[in-house]
Amino acid sequence: MRWSIAHFLPHAQMTFLVEAYAFFYQLADSFAFLVLCGLGLAIIFGMMGVINLAHGEFIMCGAYVTVLSARAGLPLPFAMLCGTLAAGLVGLILEFLIIRRLYHRLFDSIVATWALSLIATQGMLIVAGPSIEGLKTPFGSFELGEYSFSVYRALLPLIALLLLGALYWLFVRTRFGIYSRATIQDADMARALGANTRRIYSQTFTLGAALAGLTGALYAPTITAVPTMGQAFIVQSFVTVVVSGADVMLGLAPSAAVLAFIQSLLAKSYGQLIGQIGLLMTVIIVVRVLPKGISGWVLQRNGGR
Amino acid sequence: MATILQTRGLKKYFGGLRAINGVDLVIEEGELRCLIGPNGAGKSTLFKLILGSYPPSAGAILFKGDDITTLQPHLRVQRGMSIKFQVPGIFLQLPVEQNLRIALQRPHRGAALDQALERLLELIDLGHQRSELAANLSHGQQQWLEIAMAVALQPAMLLLDEPTAGMSPEETFKTGELVKKLNASGMTIVVIEHDMAFVRQIAKRVTVLHFGEVFDDGSLDKIVRNEDVVRIYLGKV
Amino acid sequence: MPRWLSLVDGPQTLGRGPAFWFVLGVIVLVAALLPTFVNAFAITNLTYFLVWVFMALGLSLIWGYAGILSFGQTAFFGLAGYTYGVISINLGDAGLWTWFALLLSLVLPAMLAILVGYFMFYGGVRDVFVGIVTLSITLVFETFMAQTAGPEWTIGSARLNGFNGMSNMPPLTFPWGENPIIFDGTSLFWLVLALVVLVYVGLRILVNSRFGNVLVAIRENPERAEMLGYNVRLYQLFVFVIGSVLAGLSGVLYTLWGSYITPSSMGLTAAALPIIWVAAGGRKDITATLFATVLLTWLSQQLAVKGSQYALIWMGVILLVVVLFAPEGLFVTVWKKLRDGRRMRQRATAPKTVSLPSA
Numbered sequence A: 001m002r003w004s005i006a007h008f009l010p011h012a013q014m015t016f017l018v019e020a021y022a023f024f025y026q027l028a029d030s031f032a033f034l035v036l037c038g039l040g041l042a043i044i045f046g047m048m049g050v051i052n053l054a055h056g057e058f059i060m061c062g063a064y065v066t067v068l069s070a071r072a073g074l075p076l077p078f079a080m081l082c083g084t085l086a087a088g089l090v091g092l093i094l095e096f097l098i099i100r101r102l103y104h105r106l107f108d109s110i111v112a113t114w115a116l117s118l119i120a121t122q123g124m125l126i127v128a129g130p131s132i133e134g135l136k137t138p139f140g141s142f143e144l145g146e147y148s149f150s151v152y153r154a155l156l157p158l159i160a161l162l163l164l165g166a167l168y169w170l171f172v173r174t175r176f177g178i179y180s181r182a183t184i185q186d187a188d189m190a191r192a193l194g195a196n197t198r199r200i201y202s203q204t205f206t207l208g209a210a211l212a213g214l215t216g217a218l219y220a221p222t223i224t225a226v227p228t229m230g231q232a233f234i235v236q237s238f239v240t241v242v243v244s245g246a247d248v249m250l251g252l253a254p255s256a257a258v259l260a261f262i263q264s265l266l267a268k269s270y271g272q273l274i275g276q277i278g279l280l281m282t283v284i285i286v287v288r289v290l291p292k293g294i295s296g297w298v299l300q301r302n303g304g305r
Numbered sequence B: 001m002a003t004i005l006q007t008r009g010l011k012k013y014f015g016g017l018r019a020i021n022g023v024d025l026v027i028e029e030g031e032l033r034c035l036i037g038p039n040g041a042g043k044s045t046l047f048k049l050i051l052g053s054y055p056p057s058a059g060a061i062l063f064k065g066d067d068i069t070t071l072q073p074h075l076r077v078q079r080g081m082s083i084k085f086q087v088p089g090i091f092l093q094l095p096v097e098q099n100l101r102i103a104l105q106r107p108h109r110g111a112a113l114d115q116a117l118e119r120l121l122e123l124i125d126l127g128h129q130r131s132e133l134a135a136n137l138s139h140g141q142q143q144w145l146e147i148a149m150a151v152a153l154q155p156a157m158l159l160l161d162e163p164t165a166g167m168s169p170e171e172t173f174k175t176g177e178l179v180k181k182l183n184a185s186g187m188t189i190v191v192i193e194h195d196m197a198f199v200r201q202i203a204k205r206v207t208v209l210h211f212g213e214v215f216d217d218g219s220l221d222k223i224v225r226n227e228d229v230v231r232i233y234l235g236k237v
Numbered sequence C: 001m002p003r004w005l006s007l008v009d010g011p012q013t014l015g016r017g018p019a020f021w022f023v024l025g026v027i028v029l030v031a032a033l034l035p036t037f038v039n040a041f042a043i044t045n046l047t048y049f050l051v052w053v054f055m056a057l058g059l060s061l062i063w064g065y066a067g068i069l070s071f072g073q074t075a076f077f078g079l080a081g082y083t084y085g086v087i088s089i090n091l092g093d094a095g096l097w098t099w100f101a102l103l104l105s106l107v108l109p110a111m112l113a114i115l116v117g118y119f120m121f122y123g124g125v126r127d128v129f130v131g132i133v134t135l136s137i138t139l140v141f142e143t144f145m146a147q148t149a150g151p152e153w154t155i156g157s158a159r160l161n162g163f164n165g166m167s168n169m170p171p172l173t174f175p176w177g178e179n180p181i182i183f184d185g186t187s188l189f190w191l192v193l194a195l196v197v198l199v200y201v202g203l204r205i206l207v208n209s210r211f212g213n214v215l216v217a218i219r220e221n222p223e224r225a226e227m228l229g230y231n232v233r234l235y236q237l238f239v240f241v242i243g244s245v246l247a248g249l250s251g252v253l254y255t256l257w258g259s260y261i262t263p264s265s266m267g268l269t270a271a272a273l274p275i276i277w278v279a280a281g282g283r284k285d286i287t288a289t290l291f292a293t294v295l296l297t298w299l300s301q302q303l304a305v306k307g308s309q310y311a312l313i314w315m316g317v318i319l320l321v322v323v324l325f326a327p328e329g330l331f332v333t334v335w336k337k338l339r340d341g342r343r344m345r346q347r348a349t350a351p352k353t354v355s356l357p358s359a
Helices: A011-048 A055-071 A076-097 A106-128 A151-173 A175-185 A187-192 A197-222 A229-244 A248-270 A272-289 A293-301 B043-051 B073-078 B096-104 B110-123 B139-152 B169-184 B196-202 B220-225 B227-232 C017-037 C040-051 C053-065 C073-091 C097-121 C127-146 C185-208 C210-220 C222-227 C232-258 C268-281 C286-306 C308-325 C330-358
Strands: A141-144 A147-150 B003-014 B017-028 B032-036 B058-063 B081-084 B157-161 B188-192 B205-210 B213-218
Touching: A011 A055, A011 A141, A011 A147, A011 A151, A011 A175, A011 A197, A011 A229, A011 A248, A055 A076, A055 A106, A055 A197, A055 A229, A076 A197, A106 A229, A106 C127, A106 C268, A106 C308, A147 A151, A151 A175, A151 A197, A151 A248, A175 A187, A175 A197, A187 A197, A229 A248, A229 A272, A229 A293, A229 C127, A229 C268, A248 A272, A248 A293, A272 C127, B003 B043, B003 B188, B017 B043, B017 B188, B017 B213, B032 B043, B032 B169, B032 B196, B043 B073, B043 B081, B043 B157, B043 B188, B073 B081, B073 C222, B081 B139, B096 B110, B096 B139, B096 C210, B110 B139, B139 B157, B139 B169, B169 B188, B169 B196, B205 B220, B213 B220, B213 B227, B220 B227, C017 C040, C017 C185, C040 C053, C040 C185, C040 C232, C040 C286, C053 C073, C053 C185, C053 C210, C053 C232, C053 C268, C053 C286, C073 C097, C073 C127, C073 C232, C073 C268, C097 C127, C097 C232, C127 C268, C185 C210, C185 C232, C185 C286, C210 C222, C210 C232, C222 C232, C268 C286, C268 C308, C268 C330, C286 C308, C286 C330
Parallel strands: B032 B188, B032 B205, B081 B157, B157 B188
Antiparallel strands: A141 A147, B003 B017, B003 B058, B205 B213
8 A cells, every 4th residue: 555644543543534535535526516517507697697508418518529529539638628619619609599689588598598408418319329438537546445536536626626716817807807797787887888798798608608518528538428418417507506696706616515515415324316305405495595695695794785 | 633654763774774764754644745855865765664565674664553564565555555666567568457457356346346447547548548558658657557556456545656757747747636636535645756846736745854864844835945955955956 | 157157258368259169169079079080099199198288287377377487397297196106006996096096196286386385485485596496396306206216115015116117006996886987098088188178267267367367467567466465475376386286187197197107207308398388389378388288299299209309309499499489489479460460450441441431
């Protein structure tokens, strides 16, 4: 065993540490998954108030393009870039053709994105069949006690945090970010100040779609891509965004952390499906208790109405 | 005369903002009262507290002698109050006639409902447009329709929040006559208004709100002579 | 005609007058006589199309009339189906026990709807969040039932059977001396058809009544409705319960029809279907919803010959086209175009006949 610490610790404490790390690993994995799932959806929801039910299919798109281009011979990072860009491009086109007609019709935008989701899932089923051959997870694994951990999955929480940081920079430091935050606050005012709100909406939707594609790309090496995979992702995405509330920067990370804790705890004791049920029950309660999510609650406490 | 509405030490805070800061208001039965005050004085907030749209931070509201401070809004309405909102609150996608029927069907039934409907259509002069969608009416007509809906409940007390906003001078004058007519029939009416000509036309007594407090109270002539009122409010007009 | 019956025609429903009712009567009559013309397989299919109508009508009531978009009507559908399965497998088909199971399968969704409705409407949950709560509930049910594969998940003698679902529940049986009446095939078809007619007429009366007036008032402007003295939350709760019981009725009838029920009947795809039917026909009209549901379930079946994915793609396309080009729904849009066209023609011809004599 390479881990020298084992030589200095009695067996019982070693077992405890390993168990603790295993739980932490599970927690971080869950956290990363929720953050990555929620990002794209949260940006679109927070900025535009559009609930994108096709979010899972953008993730699916990113995963498929990544797998296909990696199998065509591209190095994995480039394949992932392709997946991200492809999802972003699809988002750009759909925004232009469909979404922009529905900005002030909340129910209709939900229903339309649901239709898109159905078309994409079933279309992929027809075009690519029930599943495609997956990729090998890079970097191998490391062992601790009787557990084996994937290095790649251990890296994902770091990537999630990096992405959050990058988005923070985007929204606070760039022209796009400043205009877009102004648009969230008051679209009419932003327009009067020279922001092209139509273009900002378009850019935001594209960004949200690309982030979804990136999520798909990042998870592509760890799962088998199937056309219905979007459904598994979208539930998690929604849960995170609803608990987060409209302000991504403020709410998403705490939301993902809380939910990851609930899910890991339940999953560890009662299995994955009960963990899933726990997430859904949390959302039901949060909608009732904190209708504006964690970020709305924080903003309210800090003196707003 | 008996008191119909009384507020005691009514307060409403939004975070640090004191929208209503200790208002004691007494409205007598059959009165026609105008509430005036600069923007943000708390006039609409006061109406919303009286109707129960949100709970007060402190204080009590009495209606016909009963404490209604914690009563749900629809129950307050059932006890005999009624409001016309600041922004016309009508059913835009429904025809004029159906708007009125929805208002009338709680107090009335059968033939009495049909008669009441005709009376109201005549009152607001919309008989010829009864099957038009409310959304297609002019702004003034929408205001009248909402007043008619509020009147349809045969309230003991009617609250009107800027009934003449967006109306031409002629329409405003007609609205004033309508308000006086309703008041003459025995209805207690409280009006929030900015248009001083309108206030002069209808009001016997005026209450000035400023920063969520009653600033002055009395006849319009007395109010106008108060230099402080002129300074905070009339002076800006 | 008594006053309550005259409410079948009113401002909240399209289609009225003798001609409309004559055509509708003929359609019902032809449908009722179909078993004498077509084979048993076609009747079974037809029953299947009608089974979904109740859930769709319920959603039209909740969403189209009262303005509450529930994404989770399938929760009530599934709950009812599983309830019928568990009760009827345990109690068997002797006596009136299957009817008792049917009744309980409607009572349980009603109770769940009261619970969920109270939680939402009295808790200030609004707009899109109603959709999120209801969708979450149906997904909780789906996930929960999917993990009941183990033998420990048995209620009495009924195994829940996880992802594969329950099957082999007894059909509705009415004791009739030596030969009890068993509702399957043609008799089930007649039962479902009768229920469709009953529920359709009942809903028409409901939406055109004072109650229906208040519903559309709440949809248009809940604050105004409240300030007219209506207990908005109670109305919302009530309409949500009615719609959910109807979804439950669809669930029981579906379970009776196929003698099986699975968790996937509550999943995301299943939950999308009622929304598609209701939106495509025209959510603000129950007649449009009724015919759209039958038509689209029929179309789905035709398209699904090569695989269900072909049907679902077209459902998605239809939904998208409707939202973009006929937001009021296909049937409602066409109906209004025709009606306005006829009025225009009447207006165009009317003045001529008046002005001619004076000319």
